Amino acid sequence: RKEVEQDPGPFNVPEGATVAFNCTYSNSASQSFFWYRQDCRKEPKLLMSVYSSGNEDGRFTAQLNRASQYISLLIRDSKLSDSATYLCVPAGGTSYGKLTFGQGTILTVHP
Amino acid sequence: EPEVTQTPSHQVTQMGQEVILRCVPISNHLYFYWYRQILGQKVEFLVSFYNNEISEKSEIFDDQFSVERPDGSNFTLKIRSTKLEDSAMYFCASKLVSYEQYFGPGTRLTVT
Numbered sequence: 001r002k003e004v005e006q007d008p009g010p011f012n013v014p015e016g017a018t019v020a021f022n023c024t025y026s027n028s029a030s031q032s033f034f035w036y037r038q039d040c041r042k043e044p045k046l047l048m049s050v051y052s053s054g055n056e057d058g059r060f061t062a063q064l065n066r067a068s069q070y071i072s073l074l075i076r077d078s079k080l081s082d083s084a085t086y087l088c089v090p091a092g093g094t095s096y097g098k099l100t101f102g103q104g105t106i107l108t109v110h111p
Numbered sequence: 112e113p114e115v116t117q118t119p120s121h122q123v124t125q126m127g128q129e130v131i132l133r134c135v136p137i138s139n140h141l142y143f144y145w146y147r148q149i150l151g152q153k154v155e156f157l158v159s160f161y162n163n164e165i166s167e168k169s170e171i172f173d174d175q176f177s178v179e180r181p182d183g184s185n186f187t188l189k190i191r192s193t194k195l196e197d198s199a200m201y202f203c204a205s206k207l208v209s210y211e212q213y214f215g216p217g218t219r220l221t222v223t
Contacts, residue, residue, distance in 0.1 A: 034210070042216070042217070043214035043216050044154060044214050045214070046211055046212075046213065049210065087154075097206065097210055098144065098156040098167055099154075099204075099212060100156065104153070
């Protein structure tokens, strides 16, 4: 079973819309997660860390549901610049912390 | 804001040649990583490096690959004899102690 599973999308939303992505994970021992965003042919950029039940940063809110083993990312008031692939990544299981990426969810925000 | 840098941004090489990809991690970071991403595929872990030695490596990281931190700032990935299937984006990442890894802009390696 994959470590994380995300709906690959694509999600096509108009500017100003609210959009949510879910990510389910298989390892119940996973304590922390990251949301990265990746633009085409660019590096993953850290968007948010989720260490407890959730985190909020401006238009972005992440929530972690340990009982159901899923993490969500909510984007409010979408901007054109939010168009990217969003990657849900469990924090590494050891202190060395290799990250295991999935394919992510593609978001396209249109005018 | 400190950032990870990588050189070159694009490297073209012929099959069988050796390449060295260079990275300068964030200066006070302690853990260093290489990942790669083949076009259209997901980012894959290659190797982690801590305290001047490899701490973990994937099955991709075979004898053709090696890493080195020759001085206090550079972190390099060497591929001894490149193959066509080594063509990919190679990302360096680093972290201090906590979990967050920060990625460099990548080197696009094209093997012809």
